[in-house]
Amino acid sequence: MPEKPYDHAKIELKWYQRWQNADFYRAEENSAKPKFYVLEMLPYPSGTLHIGHIRNYSIGDALARYKWMRGFNVLHPMGWDAFGLPAENAAIANRQPPRQWTLQNIQAMKKTHRRFAFSYDWDREVSTCEPEYYRWNQWFFLKMLERGLAYRKKALVNWCPKCATVLANEQVVEGCCWRHEDTPVEQRALEQWFLKITAYADQLLADMRQLEDGWPERVLIMQRNWIGRSEGAEIDFTLAGTDQKIRVFTTRVDTIYGATCVILAPEHPLNAQLLDPAGQARAKAMVDARAGRDPGDIEKEGFFSGSYAVNPYSDENVPIWVGNFVLMGYGTGAIMAVPAHDERDFEFCRKYSIAIRPVIRPVGGELGVEPGLTVAFTEDGIVEHTGDWSGLTSEEARDKMAAHARVNGFGDAAVTFRIKDWGISRQRYWGTPIPVIYCPACGLVAVPEDQLPVRLPDRVEITGAGRSPLENVPEFVNVACPKCGGAARRETDTMDTFIDSSWYFYRYCDPHNDKAPFDPAKIAYWFEIDQYIGGVEHAILHLIYSRFFTKVMRDIGLIRNSEPVRRLFTQGMVIAEGAKMSKSKGNVVGADLLAEKYGADTARMFVLFAAPPEKEVDWRWEGADGIYRFLGRVYRFATRRIGTAAPEAGAADRQVLRKLHQCLQKITEDFESRWHFNTCIASIMELVNVLYAEEENIGSAVLNDVLVKLALMLAPFAPYLAQEIWEELGHDGPVFRQQWPAYDPELAKPEEAEIVVQVNGKLRSRVYAPFGTPQDALEKLALADPKTQQSIAAKQIVRIIAVPDKLVNIVVK
């Protein structure tokens, strides 16, 4: 058959049209096959897919197709994280309703998705902005409300003046808004809804043990730090002259005899009582000055409150200070300062000339002497000047002193977490309405389940002004109280969109259910997710919230699994010609342009080829040229050999078969373990290079075998081309529904082992011997080699090391 040019546009259009109504990506409901749930993180519908998305989906798609070919029942769904701020910003900018803008974007992106032929089961598509979806957000919220996991409190919250909304603590990056990195966050007091994720802090931490073999270590480390479990003790100091307690948290009770003051956070409730109006004003000023600042940049400041506290161990009176470095949100909002053994306390007390009293000496060393200390000794040691506990090690002292506090009723051992409850209220329109009603008579009333969903009204004016846009929609706000029927108001805040993405992967298992979020039996079949793939930027928020939701759902009795994701893969970023892609730089590599210029196969394959998937990839157009050339080489070879007469056997048959099976082995093993698709593709290139070099020496039997398997092994990476070759070979049906070809390790092996001959560790020659040749025979063989003899001439042989099938090293003097 004459060679055909590689016309990617023609090939891809042909199969795009034929695959329009294909259903071979549909997951089976009742299947005897083993299941495999592969998931890529759902995108925000910004309107365009870029090369970063393509990388994410290409990894997942290759895996999904491979698993299908290995006989699995694969669930590979896709959806849209469709609520969120950009839709409102767009509405303000071009007067287009958020819903319309979002649906348009989804349409456009879905078209691109189809163009790339990613293997999604589109019947299961989920869009989080649809009432069919978000009603279950509301339902989960009500369940949490019932269980006391959702609550309301007035709190200082992060307020971004640009977004005009509240930010979760996690959305504050270095004191600034995560979307507007140059906008400092302000503090405002608002009534907010919170989810009690702290109730699960211990479980979230403990269950990470189940994830250790399936999740990247660094993600687990980040989560562990985020949860921030810290063991110590809570101790009550007493306000001098009263019975009033001031509770502090410390990890170092063993140093408490060195406490020379107690320091309160500026927001500490006791300040209202202790401070005069001037002092309260100073405390307020501290709070404001701290808002949105990088804590490292703020100098420690404080002032004496005028009152004293009694150390319950020593009965000593110490001054109570107010300090800007003490955080209300951590521990009890009050600390005991032990300047001799804590760097921060040291800095503070030096500055204000507060006493410094060493009580811990290094093991085998001397107790520090004051005045004259220049640094705090923060390590464990031997406790001194500490009553009956003197002479104990720090560790012993901590245990015994905490027990003492418990027995005497002024404290106990305690555990504190860094993680805070999840503030979910947003003063925004484009999100899930929070299903509660405020009734003047009945107070806070949950919307009854049978009245869900609380629908987002369509006609809303979005101005970007501070209050929630829903406040201005009387038909939304004004409602009859479900309890008493009287006039009442709806909650106008909407939910954080991280709620949407915390459970969407469950909905994929039963996306059209209108009686429940899903049928538990379906979850029992599909869960856990076997492989989740996405960016490391979601290492903390999305993935911790998802784990939290899973545990709550389990406790409600909906599901049985405690963790949603068995294996997580975090792919590296794609940057463009050395720079991070961003709209403002205008260097975003769009997926449509890629498909236009090279075709989907080339774009996919390049991002897989450029680097291993966990690493960053630099998109370079010339690099893509290389893949395009390679696919052309494959196609031209296939078309010119198919149907071309050749003898049954050829001189290069064994060599070609060896390369083929080496290649198959490599790819198979990589899919099962480390996913270095870059070297998999390199290996296919090597095979094709051999086919070119030996084209005339390949017999027809081997040739047909190689072409069939070449199409099969290209199927996960370049499905269009693989399918086209599959058809040229005379086969029907989708190539990626064929069985994955098995490799034969015997065929993959070379006929003889190549033995490297070194002299003093330097390569001097190589000899060949059958596999398994014993060491002494190898030595003889090496010594008999003329090149080796030349290298060791006139030298004395000291030692010979022979490694079977590998090398001989001759040590000479």
Next chain:
RNA sequence: GCGGAUGUGGCGAAAUUGGCAGACGCGCUGGAUUUAGGUUCCAGUUCCCGCAAGGGAGUGUAGGUUCAAGUCCUAUCAUCCGCACCA
């Protein structure tokens, strides 16, 4: 400051178990095909010396272990990422 990762040709990278450093690709050089450009095919391409045969050096830097180190150990430098007054 704490934690983690990464340093290999002009570039992206490979070397999975301590055993041939640089597979594969880009770029570049040369040749063939072509009226020409492009395409395609073939060859070369770590650096230094050499016409060549050949030799020497070489995986951020300095040491160490070993017959043998990109790989293991110690120190150090650089870059990137995460966390950062968490008591």
